Amino acid sequence: MSSFAVVIPAAGQSSRFGGLEKKPFVSLDGRPIWLRSAELFWSRSDVSGVYLVLSPEDRDSFRSRFGHLLAFTNAQIVDGGAERFESVANALAKVPAEVEFVAVHDAVRPLLTSKQIDAVFQTARHSGAAMLAVPLADTLKRVGADNTITETVPRAGLWQAQTPQVFRRDWLSAAYANRAKLGTAITDDAQLLEAAGHRVTVVPGSPANFKITTKDDLELAEAVIRSRFHPAEDRTPSRGLGEEAEW
Numbered sequence: 557m558s559s560f561a562v563v564i565p566a567a568g569q570s571s572r573f574g575g576l577e578k579k580p581f582v583s584l585d586g587r588p589i590w591l592r593s594a595e596l597f598w599s600r601s602d603v604s605g606v607y608l609v610l611s612p613e614d615r616d617s618f619r620s621r622f623g624h625l626l627a628f629t630n631a632q633i634v635d636g637g638a639e640r641f642e643s644v645a646n647a648l649a650k651v652p653a654e655v656e657f658v659a660v661h662d663a664v665r666p667l668l669t670s671k672q673i674d675a676v677f678q679t680a681r682h683s684g685a686a687m688l689a690v691p692l693a694d695t696l697k698r699v700g701a702d703n704t705i706t707e708t709v710p711r712a713g714l715w716q717a718q719t720p721q722v723f724r725r726d727w728l729s730a731a732y733a734n735r736a737k738l739g740t741a742i743t744d745d746a747q748l749l750e751a752a753g754h755r756v757t758v759v760p761g762s763p764a765n766f767k768i769t770t771k772d773d774l775e776l777a778e779a780v781i782r783s784r785f786h787p788a789e790d791r792t793p794s795r796g797l798g799e800e801a802e803w
């Protein structure tokens with residue numbers, strides 16, 4: 557069976573989220589967001605290791621609040637960098653050479669399902685590089701500094717990138733080794749593979765696998781969890797993510 561290492565970047569500053577607590581550590585229906593994003597991976601038989609990337613400033617408080625949750629997992633904590641791609645690079649450096657594939661999944665996409673992981677892992681096994689994404693549904697406008705529209709951008713062929721993004725380890729490591737040529741405008745890992753000339757296959761995801769960026773996103777995630785796990789007759793807190801629904 558192919559082996560997958562999973563990198564979960566959680567070392568951002570949560571500046572658009574605001575508040576006192578960074579978003580990966582906030583509770584979503586009774587469980588921290590990072591845990592909801594990570595737990596679907598570490599129970600899989602094809603996952604050999606999970607690398608949770610934290611900002612060094614959060615390490616001690618993370619260990620005291622959540623360390624017990626890692627005790628029975630194959631998860632390791634890695635120091636993050638100033639940009640997301642630096643956080644991923646730090647984790648990638650820890651992945652053993654015998655691991656065949658690396659999956660990168662944002663700590664703040666807690667509504668992923670096992671079915672979606674199965675689909676993107678399976679496609680990566682065949683093509684070497686795959687990621688979840690959803691086609692754009694709305695009309696796209698380019699807006700100038702004065703809040704007036706300068707262009708309606710044709711949306712045909714445009715997709716929103718999600719995670720997990722899954723790649724052959726050797727391809728991802730080589731792409732990261734050459735990352736300097738892309739400068740600092742690297743917003744996902746597929747971009748590095750594209751620049752290295754690899755074809756990245758898109759696997760249709762679900763709009764529910766959105767990234768929690770703002771407080772509004774947290775409210776939406778709460779509503780999705782309620783609809784998935786709390787039917788009207790059972791309003792007890794959920795114990796973990798199941799497979800009841802894609803939304």
Ligand SMILES: Nc1ccn([C@@H]2O[C@H](COP(=O)(O)OP(=O)(O)OP(=O)(O)O)[C@@H](O)[C@H]2O)c(=O)n1
Binds near residue numbers: 570609643
């Ligand atoms: N230097 C960074 C920046 C981001 N991330 C992680 O990458 C994911 C996606 O990033 P984003 O949603 O942009 O998070 P933040 O960078 O924290 O958000 P903001 O830009 O609002 O500060 C998050 O899980 C975040 O913690 C990371 O590990 N290291």
Ligand SMILES: C[C@](O)(CO)[C@H](O)COP(=O)(O)O
Binds near residue numbers: 640718719744745
């Ligand atoms: C990787 C990513 O989740 C794909 O949508 C996204 O690019 C990361 O978000 P950021 O706001 O650019 O850090």
